Amino acid sequence: xxxxxxxxxxxxxxxxCAYAFWIKLKxxxxxxxxxxxxxxxxxxxxxxxxxRWNKEYARRHAVNAINIPIKVxxxxxxxxxxxxxxxxxxxxxxxxTSRNTEKILRDRGFTKLHIGDxxxxxxxxxxxxxxxxxxxxxxxxxxxNHILLNVGDVEFESTERKSSxxxxxxxxxxxxxxxxxxxYSNNANDSLEVSKTLANNGKNIINLIEPMDVxxxxxxxxxxxxxxxxxxxxxxxxxx
Numbered sequence: 001x002x003x004x005x006x007x008x009x010x011x012x013x014x015x016x017c018a019y020a021f022w023i024k025l026k027x028x029x030x031x032x033x034x035x036x037x038x039x040x041x042x043x044x045x046x047x048x049x050x051x052r053w054n055k056e057y058a059r060r061h062a063v064n065a066i067n068i069p070i071k072v073x074x075x076x077x078x079x080x081x082x083x084x085x086x087x088x089x090x091x092x093x094x095x096x097t098s099r100n101t102e103k104i105l106r107d108r109g110f111t112k113l114h115i116g117d118x119x120x121x122x123x124x125x126x127x128x129x130x131x132x133x134x135x136x137x138x139x140x141x142x143x144x145n146h147i148l149l150n151v152g153d154v155e156f157e158s159t160e161r162k163s164s165x166x167x168x169x170x171x172x173x174x175x176x177x178x179x180x181x182x183x184y185s186n187n188a189n190d191s192l193e194v195s196k197t198l199a200n201n202g203k204n205i206i207n208l209i210e211p212m213d214v215x216x217x218x219x220x221x222x223x224x225x226x227x228x229x230x231x232x233x234x235x236x237x238x239x240x
């Protein structure tokens with residue numbers, strides 16, 4: 001055989017090995033929660049966290065997921081400390097970054113941690129809105145032009161607009177699509193449902209994924225270290 005033949009065989013062998021490795025990587029380790037189950041979880045059942053860069057989250061994420069990139073936790077953020085008693089589901093692209101995040105949190109005393117299918121393993125819905133917990137809502141309100149839409153029974157602020165689930169779209173009909181609308185309720189399922197409807201109608205929505213608790217909101221610390229400050233163009237994906 002000629003040298004070219006040997007090179008061709010070697011190339012095919014390397015290609016097949018690389019392909020087999022990718023298939024194994026894509027499958028990830030066993031024991032993950034299926035993507036369909038992840039996306040069906042209510043806040044009462046679990047807090048779902050996408051640990052990829054925020055630009056990746058913005059493109060596509062589970063409809064019930066908040067976004068806390070692993071870098072934030074690796075840099076020492078305590079943003080999740082008040083959620084230690086909750087079941088937390090982590091997901092990323094495959095399951096490499098989520099498992100690294102799991103290790104970080106376990107080292108800090110978290111025990112109710114689970115790994116969900118990554119975006120390469122399950123076609124999570126292309127949610128058109130962002131979910132946040134109390135701390136991020138508090139932070140983003142200092143950085144944006146916004147209004148507040150309360151679709152629950154607990155009064156939060158005097159400037160808020162109040163609405164039933166059924167009339168939420170009517171309640172913000174006059175709001176232009178560039179203005180952020182923070183949606184919340186003392187019933188987290190209601191605010192998520194309303195957020196889907198408003199976002200599908202072109203509104204710029206940020207949904208509080210947990211029930212609104214005025215006392216908790218007031219005493220939630222505002223720490224800039226809890227939020228990613230990396231320009232989008234520098235967010236080179238290292239998630240797996």
